[in-house]
Amino acid sequence: MRPVAVLASRVRYEEKRIFAALERRGVPYAHVDTRRFSAELGRAADGPRYAAALNREISHSRGLYASMILEARGVPAVNRSEVIAVCGDKLRTSLELERAGVPAPRTAVALTPDEGAEAAERLGFPVVIKPLTGSWGRLAAAVRDREAAQTVLEHRAALPSPLQHIVYLQELVDKPGRDIRVIVAGEAVVGATYRYADGWRTNAARGARSEPCPLTPELVEPALRAARAVGGGILGVDLIEGPEGPLVLEVNHTVEFRGFQDAHGEDVDVADAIVSHVLEAA
Numbered sequence: 196m197r198p199v200a201v202l203a204s205r206v207r208y209e210e211k212r213i214f215a216a217l218e219r220r221g222v223p224y225a226h227v228d229t230r231r232f233s234a235e236l237g238r239a240a241d242g243p244r245y246a247a248a249l250n251r252e253i254s255h256s257r258g259l260y261a262s263m264i265l266e267a268r269g270v271p272a273v274n275r276s277e278v279i280a281v282c283g284d285k286l287r288t289s290l291e292l293e294r295a296g297v298p299a300p301r302t303a304v305a306l307t308p309d310e311g312a313e314a315a316e317r318l319g320f321p322v323v324i325k326p327l328t329g330s331w332g333r334l335a336a337a338v339r340d341r342e343a344a345q346t347v348l349e350h351r352a353a354l355p356s357p358l359q360h361i362v363y364l365q366e367l368v369d370k371p372g373r374d375i376r377v378i379v380a381g382e383a384v385v386g387a388t389y390r391y392a393d394g395w396r397t398n399a400a401r402g403a404r405s406e407p408c409p410l411t412p413e414l415v416e417p418a419l420r421a422a423r424a425v426g427g428g429i430l431g432v433d434l435i436e437g438p439e440g441p442l443v444l445e446v447n448h449t450v451e452f453r454g455f456q457d458a459h460g461e462d463v464d465v466a467d468a469i470v471s472h473v474l475e476a477a
């Protein structure tokens with residue numbers, strides 16, 4: 196069997212667990228550091244060197260293009276470049292969720308900061324203003340009135356990147372001090388955790404505490420629908436509990452699972468579920 200490529204510029208807890216899971220199953224693998232990755236075009240006839248590629252790259256651009264290049268060489272990538280492109284952009288994700296009828300917070304988008312203030316007013320305060328790209332909740336702001344919105348949007352307008360001038364807004368959902376993370380691998384739900392933290396951003400990267408969350412149909416169904424909507428693969432679906440049930444916030448394409456694994460202990464093996472899905476793709 197040709198080796199499975201594990202694409203990652205950093206070997207963290209998650210990648211170590213994945214290497215160990217591959218070794219336990221006797222699957223040959225090669226760690227490919229994306230910082231040392233290059234390919235000459237026109238040589239695709241060389242044929243695929245890997246049975247599949249598991250993309251664990253944190254850098255969005257390197258991850259996206261690594262999957263794209265390997266796919267062009269006939270290597271099935273997990274996740275696929277198209278999925279990474281959708282998940283890496285909050286608006287593209289929201290549009291796919293909307294198309295699939297997945298419940299999500301009320302969301303609006305404006306193509307200039309000035310129009311953003313109007314759109315926020317129409318959505319109704321308080322609102323969350325988020326960058327289209329990025330993670331760990333960085334640069335997201337909860338604003339309670341028009342004046343505060345205008346201050347944030349003025350900062351946005353001053354930023355050099357045109358992408359920062361696109362304003363993505365959401366109602367601030369009054370949630371019970373926690374998020375829910377559901378990990379999906381293909382058509383299987385690996386498990387779910389609650390993530391508790393102080394403040395309105397309760398995601399794990401900001402120091403949240405993870406606890407196991409029961410897999411109820413009202414959670415599993417929107418999580419699987421969200422994963423399918425973005426194209427499927429190994430995905431972390433983030434949900435918050437609204438007054439009428441779970442709402443999908445976003446879908447992450449490079450799942451960090453340390454808190455999740457610690458919360459579940461021996462009951463769930465995320466790395467093994469990931470490897471099992473990659474072998475299906477191979």
Ligand SMILES: Nc1ncnc2c1ncn2[C@@H]1O[C@H](COP(=O)(O)OP(=O)(O)OP(=O)(O)O)[C@@H](O)[C@H]1O
Nearest residue numbers: 300329330331332333365366367368395396397398
């Ligand atoms: N509309 C909302 N209402 C209430 N809380 C929200 C809303 N949007 C985001 N949050 C909170 O802020 C956190 C960060 O938001 P979001 O997940 O959109 O940002 P991110 O930068 O993509 O983070 P990550 O990719 O690390 O999950 C969420 O985990 C959630 O706790």
